[in-house]
Amino acid sequence: MKYRVFSLVVTLGLAATAPLALAQSPALQSSMEAASKVDISKFFTSRTDARSQSFGFGGTHEHAFTVEKSGRYVFTSATMPGQxxxxxxQASLLDTQGNVIATGExxxxxxxxxxxxxxxxxxxxxxxxxxKFGSESTGGNSYTVQVAGLSASGERLSSDESGIEGGSGIMFDASDDDGTTTAFVNNEDAVATIAAPKPAVTAADEAVADAAPQAEEGAPRAFDEIxxxxxxxxxxxxxxxxxxxxGTVSITSSTMIGNPGDYRLEARVLDASGNVVASDAGEGFEGDFAIETVLQPGRYTIWVDGQKFGPARSGTNNYTLRVQQLDTLE
Known part of the structure; x- marks a missing residue:
């Protein structure tokens, strides 16, 4: 895999690796064999492009894109036909520095x-x-946002004419009161660095920090969560x-509150040599994984195998992958 170099350094990769066998209990094996008969993963399309993306109701979501041509752009939302x-x-449009430049509802x-x-x-x-208003079990549980260029007369331009591309791969946000920074990754080749927890800062610490040499320019930017x-x-x-x-690193998956357990995820953490250093898997139809493991400095890759069960339009199709460092080793 080729990694695109940025001044910030988390990597997304889509290359498959050879499956690694994990021990499973007889009960879990039986459950998975039954579930595999109704696996509908093959009916879903691949990740949506830079011009549109679908999300589940509830929670805050991000759609990253790049504008290549100056002009007017329209942002719209819709549900699937029949839903x-x-x-x-509510929507906010942010520039690459994280500044809100437009809002709508x-x-x-x-x-x-x-x-x-x-x-x-x-x-x-x-x-x-x-x-969403009304019952979560009826009427669909997702919506789609779209971005398109507009002509001088206000008509939507075609995909090729719109000048929209997928973006550099990492957008960051520091909106929390405590200054917590989040890297939102949306590119196959982007790479970012997870930050170690910040200790409580006293006035004396600030004075020492002011007198200390500054970090080298060009050093990778680190984020509190990815x-x-x-x-x-x-x-x-x-x-x-x-x-x-x-230090100890937490790697978890989650979907919006209220979604039924209609999927299962199995995750492994690989070091730079491809060795499995940690793993976890959801049990039965309660599909999320939660990993906490001590990692040494270096690059790591998360490998996931997912299954989706039930009717094609039920539940959620995406999950949120979150990486955080909980402590450092002395």
């Missing part, structure tokens, strides 16, 4: 989001949060990251 459009959506029954903004070439993120949105059906290497300081 309920009784939802409320709308009711699905009134046409959904329709946000128009003039943009210059660069990387952007559309941050959205949508809540987040990626991954298709459940995707199998293989899904994310790589760099550890700068030895």
């Amino acid at each position: 309920s459009n009784d939802y409320y959506i 709308a009711q699905g029954e009134r046409g959904g989001l329709h946000l128009v903004e003039t943009l210059e070439p660069g990387d952007y993120v559309l941050r959205v949060k949508a809540n 987040v990626a949105d991954i298709k459940i059906r995707q199998s293989g290497e899904v994310l790589s990251f760099d550890v700068a300081e030895a």
Whole structure:
């Protein structure tokens, strides 16, 4: 895999690796054999492109893209044909520095989001949060956001004419009051570094820090957490990251609250030599994994195998992968 070099250093990879056998209990094996008969992973399309992306209702989601041509762009939302459009959506458009440059909100029954903004070439993120009204078990549980260029007369341009590309792969946010930084990864070749926890800072510590030499210019930027949105059906290497300081690292998967347990994920952490250093798997239909393991400085890759069960339009199709460092070794 070729890694694209940035001033920040987490890697996404889609290359498959050879499956590694893990021990399973007879009960779990029986459950998985039955579940595999209704595996609908093959019916889902691959990750959506830079012009559109689907999300589950509830929670905040990010859609990263790159504008290559100056002009006016429209951002819209919709549900699948035949599904309920009784939802409320809020959206914020961020530039590559994380500044909010436009906001919008709308009711699905009134046409959904329709946000128009003039943009210059660069990387952007559309941050959205949508809540569905009514029962979660009927009417669909997802929506799609789209971005398209507009002509001088206000008509939508075709995909080729819009000037939209996938972006550099990493957008970051530091919106929390405590200054926590999050790297949102949305590219196969992007790489970022996980930051060690920050100790409590006193006035004396600040004085010492002011007098200390500054970090070398060009050193990789480190993030408090690394987040990626991954298709459940995707199998293989899904994310790589760099550890700068030895310590305990947490690697978890999750979906929005209220989704039924209709999927199962199996995860392994590989070191730079391809050795498995940690692993975990969901049990039965309760599909999330949670790994905590001590890692030494270096690059690591997360390998995941996912299965999706049940009716094709039920539940969620994506999960959130999150990496955090919990402590450092003295």
